[in-house]
Amino acid sequence: MMKLKERISAFAELGLRLRNALPGPDKKGDQQLSELINNQQYKNAWFTPTNVTSAIEALANELTPENLSRWTEMYPGLTRESPPHTVGIIMAGNIPLVGFHDFLCVLITGNRLLAKTSSKDSELIVYIAELLYSINTGFNDMIRFTDGTLSGFDAVIATGSNNSSRYFEYYFSRYPNIIRKNRNSIAILKGDESEKDIQELGNDVFSYFGLGCRNVSKIFIPDNYNLNKLLKQWGKFSGVIQNNKYANNYDYNKAVYLVNKYKFFDSGHLLLKEEKGLSSPVSVLYYEYYNSYNSIMQHIEEMKDKIQCIVGSGNIPFGESQQPKLWDYADGTDTIDFLLKKKHRNNVI
Numbered sequence: 001m002m003k004l005k006e007r008i009s010a011f012a013e014l015g016l017r018l019r020n021a022l023p024g025p026d027k028k029g030d031q032q033l034s035e036l037i038n039n040q041q042y043k044n045a046w047f048t049p050t051n052v053t054s055a056i057e058a059l060a061n062e063l064t065p066e067n068l069s070r071w072t073e074m075y076p077g078l079t080r081e082s083p084p085h086t087v088g089i090i091m092a093g094n095i096p097l098v099g100f101h102d103f104l105c106v107l108i109t110g111n112r113l114l115a116k117t118s119s120k121d122s123e124l125i126v127y128i129a130e131l132l133y134s135i136n137t138g139f140n141d142m143i144r145f146t147d148g149t150l151s152g153f154d155a156v157i158a159t160g161s162n163n164s165s166r167y168f169e170y171y172f173s174r175y176p177n178i179i180r181k182n183r184n185s186i187a188i189l190k191g192d193e194s195e196k197d198i199q200e201l202g203n204d205v206f207s208y209f210g211l212g213c214r215n216v217s218k219i220f221i222p223d224n225y226n227l228n229k230l231l232k233q234w235g236k237f238s239g240v241i242q243n244n245k246y247a248n249n250y251d252y253n254k255a256v257y258l259v260n261k262y263k264f265f266d267s268g269h270l271l272l273k274e275e276k277g278l279s280s281p282v283s284v285l286y287y288e289y290y291n292s293y294n295s296i297m298q299h300i301e302e303m304k305d306k307i308q309c310i311v312g313s314g315n316i317p318f319g320e321s322q323q324p325k326l327w328d329y330a331d332g333t334d335t336i337d338f339l340l341k342k343k344h345r346n347n348v349i
Contacts, residue, residue, distance in 0.1 A: 001081065001083075001084070001110070001138075002110070002136065002138045002139075003081065004072065004078050004079055004081070004108075004110070006136060006138070007107065007108050007110065008065070008068045008069065008072060008108070009065075009136075010132060010135045010136040010139070011063050011068055011104065011107075011108065011132075012063060012064060012065045012068055013135045014060075014063055014128070014131055014132060014135060015059075015060045015061070015062070015063025015064055016063075017131055017135070018033075018056055018057075018059070018060035018063070018131070019057075019060045019061070021033045022053060022056060022057060022060070023053075033056075033127070036123060036124070036127055037049050037052045037053055037056070039123075040052050040096065040123070040124070043120075043123070044093070044120045044121065045243065045244065045245045046095075046120075046208070046209055046211060046243075046245060047096055047120075047121070048243065051095070051096055051207075051208050051209075052096045052124070054096075054207065054208075054322075055095060055096035055097045055098075055124075055208075056096070056097065056124075058322065058323050058324075059097060059100050061323075062324075062325065062326050067325070067326055068108075068326070070326075070327075071325075071326040071327050072108065074327065074336075075336050075337070075340060077340040078108070078109065078110075078336070078340065081110065082110075084110050084111045084112045084142070085111050085112065085154040085155065086111070086112045086113075086114050086152060086153045086154050087106045087111050087112065087113060087114065087153060087154065087155050087156070087157065087339065088114045088115075088116070088150040088153035088155070088156040088157070088158075089102045089103065089106065089113065089114070089115045089116070089156070089157045089158070090116045090150065090156070090157070090158040090159060090160065090168070091103075091115060091116065091117050091118050091121070091125070091159065092118055092121075092159040092160060093117075093118025093119065093120030093121040093122075094120075094208075094211045094212060094213075095208040095211050095212040096121060096124055096208075097121070097124050097125060097128070098121070098159075098212070099115070099117070099118070099121075099125060099159070100125065100128065101324075101326075101329075101330070101335070102157050102159075102335065103115065103125060103128070103129075104326075105335040105336055105339060106157075106339065107132075107139070107142060107143070108336070109336060109339045109340060111142075111339060112141075112142050112143075112144070113142060113143045113144065114144050114146065114150060114152070114153050115143070115144070115145050115146070116145075116146050116147070116148075116150055117145060117147075125145075126145060129143045129145070153175070154175070154176075155175055155176040155177065155338075155339070156168075156172045156175050156176075156177045156178075157177070157178045157180075157335065158172065158177065158178070158179050158180065159180040159330070160180070160181075161181070161182055162181045162182045165179050165180070165181040176338075178331075178333055178335065178338055180330055180331050180333075181331075182213070182279065182306075183213045183306060183307060183308035183330075183331060184213065184217045184218065184278040184279050184280075184306065184307065184308060185204070185213065185214050185215060185216050185217060185307065185308045185309045185310070185311065185321055186216060186217070186218045186219065186220065186278065186300070186307060186310055186311070187201055187204060187216045187218075187219045187220070187310070187311040187312050187318075188219075188220045188293075188296065188297075188300075188310060188311070188312040188313070188315070189201075189219060189220065189221045189222070189225065189312060190222065190293065190312070190313060191221070191222045191225055193318070195233055197318045198229065198230060198233040198234075198318075199233050199234075199236070199319075200317075200318035200319025200320075201216065201219075201230075201311065201318045201319065202233065202234045202236070202237050203318075203319045203321075203322070204216040204311050204318065204319060204320075204321040204322065205234075205237075205270075205285055206234070206237040206240055206270075207322045208322065209240060209243065209245075209246050209282060210280075210282055210283075210285075211282065212322060213308045213330070214308055214309055214321045214322050214324065215321065215322065216285070216311055216321060217278060217279055217280040217285065217286065218275070218277075218278050218280060218285070218286040218287065218288065219285065219286070219287050219288075220287070220288050220289075220290055220296050220300075221287055221288070221289055221290070222289070222290060222291070222293075223289050223290070223291045225289070227265050227272055227287065228265075230272070231265065231267040231270075231272075234267060234270065235267075237269065237270075238267075238268065238269045239269075240269055240270075240283075241268070241269040245282075246282060246283060249281060249282040249283040250269065250270075250271065250282075250283035253271055253281050253282075253283055253284050254266065254271060257271065257273065269283075270283060270284070270285060271283060271284045271285070272284075272285050272286075272287055273285075273286055273287070274286070274287055274288065274289075275287070275288065276288065278303070278306055278307070308330070308331070309321055309328075
């Protein structure tokens, strides 16, 4: 059984290999990975080479000895070795490698992984696993993938929509579990943001076509805020409209708004609509005015169970919503703490 130090070393090496394998200005990259990145768009049109590369780069940059040590040192219980248990993971497929953090948490705690990948993202995580096998053969007996129904697990982590979560809650209710539902991310603007801040906010809105739960789907802006300031700075993201799936969503939503005579702003590649809700459709960004920063923060606190992250002054810096740290947990649920408590409680999950 691998010790914690070996597991940390393996993931640090994984990060190094991925960074070296990615194409860059001073290197060609690994041919196998380059082909894998390029081929994803033919299986899932949302997974463009740029998006897949961004996802791999984001996780690779986090997998350093320093980050892994800082993260694992937060949990003294990780040094207490005990027999592994099997943790089932149902992975989402909205953006590339969205299930990697759960994959990492299960393995770094010394547990066995039983993963059901999304049909929309089935190859990338398998490639990651194969790299781990080549780094340390001890992972060969710790990772298993399945296309069918999960069985033979001791605990489960499942990520899906609000609809699928009801099924998960019913089916997995007798097991220790983490069940994740839909969440959205927001940005709060104060009106004094620099042009650079606005440009960076564009990354939070447009990366992965806005499909991630960490993508900003709504902004809160002060009364009388000039929305044209945003549209002017976001022209650099106009390339999203070249994606057929994104363009279809844009055309459909624009037609609906025109037919219903809704007021909206149109940049030619993004629609801005005033709306109380949080979950905007693809190609649409909701906005809501506020007249008091304190009151809007109180309002947001009341909606915290629906919010994944907050971008803006005093929160996640502009442009970094899709660059989570190892210790940034989905839905605010500490996955490592969950796994350790279950693993060490009478040595039975």
